[in-house]
Amino acid sequence: MSKHVKQIMNIYHKLYSLYGPQGWWPLISHEGRNPTKTGAVRGYHPQNYDLPQMRNQIYEVILGAILTQNTSWLQANKALINLHQLNAIEPEKLLKLDDEILKSAIRCAGFLNQKSTYLKEITTFFLELNGRIPSRKELLQVKGVGNETADSILLYAYKQPEFVVDAYTLRIFAHLNLVDDNIKYMELKELFQSNLPTDVPIYQEYHALLVEHAKRYYKRKPYGVDDPLKLII
DNA sequence: AACCAGGACGTGA
């Protein structure tokens, strides 16, 4: 725990002024007109915080959260498009998919054996919810759902105020000496939540902005060279 | 040609 942590809001404003609203979580049905390789500047549905709306859009975010684990969104998105072609972004349909067909559809996102299992597990869980918003604890009990995936689902699929921490978040804040590099997930998450207003759009944008920022300055070692955030802390 | 990608799980100490 550092004292510099009050800088969390300053950093948010700085990132927002640099990159603007990110429009996360991307949906296949709302592909932006300006997608980029870095994941995208104003690429999806910027400043629209009402998505996802429909049941299958919520489900699509959940599938994407599993598919993008330790994989670029570019590849996860390809897998989602393949599933869409199979008309399988619908829980009942996906459960009926033959495992080999499912695997071939998501192969591009890697870890096809685990992820095919995880997708069906989370789908069964999703159906059992019957429209109810799951608790964080419930989500974590689903095989294949860890801290980050649970928070991603809650924040971006269900619009719950759960801050999402990922490897980039730690990489950036540790490099800036704002936190120790062995800080635990829940500690870093709580650090953000206790220093930000409990506001879903802010949580959504902040995580997305950190990812965009990391792709520009923390993609490869040495990390953080010429990071403009160093000028404001 | 290594290294990384919007992690999670199982294992043994």
Place this chain on the structure above:
DNA sequence: TCACGTCATGGT
């Protein structure tokens, strides 16, 4: 608890 190997494919 915690460090470490494993899971798999694609892009740079």
